[in-house]
Amino acid sequence: MTQDSIHSPGYELPPEMRGQVAITTLDRIYNWGRRNSLWPMMFGLACCAIEMICAAASRYDFSRFGMEVMRPSPRQADVMIVSGTVTKKMVPQIVRLYNQMPEPKYVIAMGACASGGGPFKEGYTVVSGIDRYIPVDVYIPGCPPTPQALLNGLITLQKKVDSESLKTVRWYQKGEIPPIPVPVLGPDLMDPRKYDLIREHTRSKAEAATTTESSVEEKIG
Amino acid sequence: MTEQTTLTPQAAAASGDIAAELAARYPQWVTPDRRPGYSGLIVQGAHLLEFARTLRDQYGFDYLASLTGVDYLPENKMEVVYHASRTTGGPSLVYKVQVPRDNPQVPSLTPLFQGANFQEREAYDLLGIHFSGHPDLRRILTWEGFAGHPLRKDWKEPYFEEEAKPFKSRWPNGNIVRAETLNPYGDNVQYPENFDPEQWTPQGDEAIYSAIRKVAAAHQDPELTTDMMIVNLGPQHPSTHGVFRMVALLDGESLVDIKPVFGYLHRNHEKIGERNTYLQNMPFTDRLDYISSMSNNFGYALAVEKLMNVTPPERAEYLRVIMAEFTRIISHLISIGFLLNDLGAFFTPVLYAFEERELMLDIFEAVSGSRMMCNYFRFGGVARDLPEGVLDKIKDLVYDRLPRKIDELDRYLTRNEIIQVRTQGVGVLTAEQAIANSAAGPVLRASGVPYDLRRADPYSIYDRFEFDVVTANHGDVYDRYLVRLGEIRQSIRILQQAVRDLPEGPILAGKPNYQVKVPPGESYGRVEGPKGELGFYIVSNGKPNPWRYHVRAPSFINLTSLADMCRGGKVADSVVILGSIDIVLGEVDR
Numbered sequence: 177m178t179q180d181s182i183h184s185p186g187y188e189l190p191p192e193m194r195g196q197v198a199i200t201t202l203d204r205i206y207n208w209g210r211r212n213s214l215w216p217m218m219f220g221l222a223c224c225a226i227e228m229i230c231a232a233a234s235r236y237d238f239s240r241f242g243m244e245v246m247r248p249s250p251r252q253a254d255v256m257i258v259s260g261t262v263t264k265k266m267v268p269q270i271v272r273l274y275n276q277m278p279e280p281k282y283v284i285a286m287g288a289c290a291s292g293g294g295p296f297k298e299g300y301t302v303v304s305g306i307d308r309y310i311p312v313d314v315y316i317p318g319c320p321p322t323p324q325a326l327l328n329g330l331i332t333l334q335k336k337v338d339s340e341s342l343k344t345v346r347w348y349q350k351g352e353i354p355p356i357p358v359p360v361l362g363p364d365l366m367d368p369r370k371y372d373l374i375r376e377h378t379r380s381k382a383e384a385a386t387t388t389e390s391s392v393e394e395k396i397g
Numbered sequence: 398m399t400e401q402t403t404l405t406p407q408a409a410a411a412s413g414d415i416a417a418e419l420a421a422r423y424p425q426w427v428t429p430d431r432r433p434g435y436s437g438l439i440v441q442g443a444h445l446l447e448f449a450r451t452l453r454d455q456y457g458f459d460y461l462a463s464l465t466g467v468d469y470l471p472e473n474k475m476e477v478v479y480h481a482s483r484t485t486g487g488p489s490l491v492y493k494v495q496v497p498r499d500n501p502q503v504p505s506l507t508p509l510f511q512g513a514n515f516q517e518r519e520a521y522d523l524l525g526i527h528f529s530g531h532p533d534l535r536r537i538l539t540w541e542g543f544a545g546h547p548l549r550k551d552w553k554e555p556y557f558e559e560e561a562k563p564f565k566s567r568w569p570n571g572n573i574v575r576a577e578t579l580n581p582y583g584d585n586v587q588y589p590e591n592f593d594p595e596q597w598t599p600q601g602d603e604a605i606y607s608a609i610r611k612v613a614a615a616h617q618d619p620e621l622t623t624d625m626m627i628v629n630l631g632p633q634h635p636s637t638h639g640v641f642r643m644v645a646l647l648d649g650e651s652l653v654d655i656k657p658v659f660g661y662l663h664r665n666h667e668k669i670g671e672r673n674t675y676l677q678n679m680p681f682t683d684r685l686d687y688i689s690s691m692s693n694n695f696g697y698a699l700a701v702e703k704l705m706n707v708t709p710p711e712r713a714e715y716l717r718v719i720m721a722e723f724t725r726i727i728s729h730l731i732s733i734g735f736l737l738n739d740l741g742a743f744f745t746p747v748l749y750a751f752e753e754r755e756l757m758l759d760i761f762e763a764v765s766g767s768r769m770m771c772n773y774f775r776f777g778g779v780a781r782d783l784p785e786g787v788l789d790k791i792k793d794l795v796y797d798r799l800p801r802k803i804d805e806l807d808r809y810l811t812r813n814e815i816i817q818v819r820t821q822g823v824g825v826l827t828a829e830q831a832i833a834n835s836a837a838g839p840v841l842r843a844s845g846v847p848y849d850l851r852r853a854d855p856y857s858i859y860d861r862f863e864f865d866v867v868t869a870n871h872g873d874v875y876d877r878y879l880v881r882l883g884e885i886r887q888s889i890r891i892l893q894q895a896v897r898d899l900p901e902g903p904i905l906a907g908k909p910n911y912q913v914k915v916p917p918g919e920s921y922g923r924v925e926g927p928k929g930e931l932g933f934y935i936v937s938n939g940k941p942n943p944w945r946y947h948v949r950a951p952s953f954i955n956l957t958s959l960a961d962m963c964r965g966g967k968v969a970d971s972v973v974i975l976g977s978i979d980i981v982l983g984e985v986d987r
Contacts, residue, residue: 220640233752
C-alpha cells in the first residue's frame with residue numbers, strides 16, 4: 177500500500193534500490209503524510225458517537241489508519257466527525273468549532289441525522305443536515321452507521337486527500353479563508369447569510385396573514 | 398402504577414383503597430378521576446401542596462416519580478399529572494391538577510420534592526404551564542427567546558404536514574415530498590410576522606448567569622471580598638459524555654454551585670411521538686438512551702400493552718428479560734469504563750468494556766438485525782425468535798465469559814488505590830436527598846435506598862427470578878461504582894435463570910400488526926432501566942396516534958442531584974461525579 181501510494185509512476189528504479197529509495201512528487205508525499213495522520217476531533221453528538229467509539233475500540237480499531245489520536249480541542253484536529261443529530265441549540269457551537277479548526281480541515285457527516293436530519297428531521301429543533309452550515313466532505317449513511325461504515329467513510333476521505341494537489345488546495349491560495357458566520361438563536365435558528373430572505377418572507381407573511389400551503393408552494397415554484 | 402395495570406389483586410385493592418380514602422377524606426377538593434380508562438385522583442390546584450404533603454407524610458408516598466403536563470385542547474384545559482410512589486415498594490398513585498388552558502397556573506411542588514424542579518421547568522418550556530413558587534422557572538430544553546411552547550397541540554413545527562401519521566401525501570398515494578420544498582425558507586425554520594433578524598437581541602446565556610450570580614452574591618464573604626469565577630464545561634467537552642453543559646461557580650478550586658444546561662440534543666421525541674402511530678414510536682424509543690435500546694423498548698411496550706390489555710406469551714417474556722438484562726450489563730460496563738476515563742485512566746477501561754459489549758451486540762444483531770437500534774419489542778411479544786445457534790452463544794456468555802470478565806474488572810479496579818482515593822467520599826448524596834430529588838437506579842441505591850422496580854413493583858416476569866437488590870450506604874462515587882458492578886453480577890444471575898427456563902412456544906400474542914387498536918385512556922408503564930426508573934406516560938384517545946406521549950427519563954431527573962453532589966467539592970470532582978451519575982444525552986434531552 178505504502179509503496180503504491182508514495183511512488184510516482186514513470187520512473188523505473190533499479191531492483192537493488194527498491195524499498196530504500198522512493199521517487200515521488202511533492203503532491204504525493206504531501207498527501208501520503210496527511211492521509212495517514214488524520215486526527216479526528218473527539219466530539220460526540222448522539223447515538224453515532226457510540227459507534228464512533230466502537231470504531232476506535234479493539235474490534236474495529238481505526239488507529240490502523242493513523243487516526244487513533246482523537247483530540248478534544250479543535251485546534252489540534254484535522255477531521256470533524258459530526259456524529260449525530262445536530263440541533264438548533266448546538267449548531268452555533270459546531271460552526272464555531274469548525275471555524276477554530278486549522279486548515280486543512282475535513283468534515284464527515286456521520287449518520288442520517290448529520291447528513292439530512294434523519295428520523296428526527298421533522299422535529300422543531302433539528303437541523304436538516306449539517307451541510308446547511310459547514311461544508312461536508314464525506315457522508316456516511318446509516319442510523320447509526322456501523323463501525324465498518326465509518327471506516328469506509330474514513331477510507332473514502334483518505335482517497336479524497338490523495339486526489340488533492342498543492343497547487344489547488346484552498347489553504348495555499350492567496351487571501352484569507354473567511355470564517356463561516358455563526359448562526360444566531362432567535363425565535364428560531366437564524367443564519368446570518370439568510371437575513372434578507374427572512375425579512376422578506378416575514379413581511380409578506382404579515383401582508384397575507386392567511387397563507388395556505390398551496391400558495392406558499394406557488395411562491396417557491 | 399395505576400389500578401388498571403397487571404398487579405396482584407391485593408396490591409390493586411390497596412392502591413384503590415388509598416385513592417378512595419383520600420377522596421373520602423377531602424371531598425371538597427379531591428375527586429376520583431372517572432374518565433373511562435383513567436385512574437387516580439383529581440386535586441384542586443389550590444390544595445396541591447397540602448395534598449402532596451399529606452400523601453408523603455401520612456401515606457408514605459415519599460417519591461415523586463414523574464411529573465408532566467397534558468394539553469387537552471378540545472376541552473380547553475391543561476392537566477398536570479403526578480406519579481407518586483413509595484420507596485418501600487408497591488404500585489404508584491397518580492394524581493392530577495386541571496387548569497384552564499389560557500392561564501395555566503399550578504403551585505410548584507419544589508418545596509416538597511426537589512425532583513420536581515427540572516420536570517416543572519420542562520412542562521413550562523414545552524407546554525407553557527406556570528408553576529408558581531418555582532425557584533428558577535426558565536426554559537430548559539429549548540432556548541430563551543424560542544417562540545411558543547412546542548408541545549401545545551395548536552403549535553405547529555416548521556415542517557408541519559398533518560396532525561398525524563401516516564401522512565396522506567406518503568400513504569397510500571406514495572408521493573414523496575421533501576419537507577424543505579413546502580417551507581418558504583427551504584429549511585426547518587419559521588419566524589413570527591414582521592420579524593427583523595437584525596433587530597433581535599440574542600438573549601444568550603444571561604438567564605443562566607444571572608441565576609448563578611445570585612448564588613455567588615449569597616455566598617459572598619462580607620469581610621473579605623473575593624471574586625468567584627463562572628466556568629463553562631461543555632457543551633463540547635470530552636468529559637460531559639455528549640453535548641451536555643455545566644455552568645460551575647468556583648471559589649478558587651472549590652465548587653460553590655453548578656447548574657446543568659440541557660437541550661443540546663433535544664430532538665423532539667415527544668412531539669414526533671405524538672404524530673407517530675403507536676408502532677412507529679418503537680424505533681424512536683431506541684434512540685432515547687441509545688446504549689440500552691432494548692430496555693427502552695420494554696418500557697414503551699409495557700405502557701401500550703397495559704392500554705391494549707394484552708399479555709405476551711411466555712417465551713417472549715423470557716426473551717424480553719434476557720435482552721433487557723444484557724442491556725443492563727452493557728450500560729453498566731460502559732458506565733464503569735467511562736468513569737475510569739474521567740478519572741484519567743484514558744481509554745483502556747473503555748476498551749475492556751467495549752470488548753464485552755461487542756459480544757453482546759452480536760446477539761442483538763442476530764435477533765434484531767441491528768447492533769444498537771434494536772427495535773425488537775412488539776406489543777404483545779417480540780419481533781423475531783432467536784436464530785439458530787444464538788442460544789449457545791448466550792449460554793457461553795452468561796455461564797462462562799461474562800462472570801470471568803466481571804471478576805477481572807473487579808480485580809483490576811475495586812481495590813485500586815487511585816480509584817479509591819479519587820472516589821471515596823466524593824459526591825456524597827444522602828438517602829433523604831436522593832429520595833427528595835427523585836433520583837433513580839444505581840444513584841438511589843448507592844445512597845442506601847433498596848428501591849428497584851423489578852422488586853418494588855415487579856413487571857413482566859421478574860417476580861420469578863432470584864436476585865438481590867444491590868445497595869451501598871455511603872452514597873459516594875465509589876459506592877455507585879460498586880452498585881453497578883454488583884448489578885452486573887445480579888443481571889448475570891437473572892440471565893442464567895432465564896436461559897435455563899426459556900420455554901418453547903410463540904413469541905407474539907396474535908398476529909403481527911402495523912396498526913394497533915389502543916382503547917382510550919391513560920397508562921404509565923415503567924421499567925427499571927439501567928439508569929433507573931424509565932417511565933412512559935401515554936394518553937390515548939382511541940385514534941391510531943397517542944394524544945400524549947411522555948418519557949420519564951431517569952438520566953434527566955438524576956441530574957437534579959448533580960448540584961447537591963458537587964457542592965463543596967473540587968472542580969475536578971465534578972467530572973467524576975457526572976460520570977458516576979451515568980447520563981446518556983439522548984435520554985436527558987430527548
